Amino acid sequence: KNQVEQSPQSLIILEGKNCTLQCNYTVSPFSNLRWYKQDTGRGPVSLTIMTFSENTKSNGRYTATLDADTKQSSLHITASQLSDSASYICVVSPNSGGSYIPTFGRGTSLIVHP
């Protein structure tokens, strides 16, 4: 069964600090991994996509890493801002058997305090 596990479940940091969110998955065969940001009361928005051959990808203050061998990914947020307060969801997509439906993790709830 395809699964995506995220940790920590929640995280509180001070504005300006860095943080790292973790994602482990069992989706196979693997196609790609996305990190989404979901603000409270809104739909998720894609931040980054990583394919099998990519190890690191940055999008502004967000840097995602992928280790396809250990099936782990991380999202590093640098110099956090109040607007980073949101849920960050790891989403992994398969690539076979006609099933391309992505599997969503439960998300990490990040709160940035001033």
Added chain:
Amino acid sequence: DSGVTQTPKHLITATGQRVTLRCSPRSGDLSVYWYQQSLDQGLQFLIQYYNGEERAKGNILERFSAQQFPDLHSELNLSSLELGDSALYFCASSTRWDTSKLFFGSGTQLSVL
């Protein structure tokens, strides 16, 4: 703004009732997905339509049904509602049926009392 429109934003109803949630995808997107998000739960995939045809089915209850119309908008029908059906229901759209880049609407918050 993702370009995906969901109505209504909020819906309050009683157990045993039936409701319809509506979704208009981004202009040009042929694929529509429905997801359910309960408190402290991840997004659970319900069903996907592509160009009017059902493409994939997830954990959708028999009391729930959906369809995609010729103009590509989609409706999710929830019947015989139970307290446990209270959740945020998201619609998402994409250009292709086999892509992971989904554009989400703002959701419909359903409260069953």
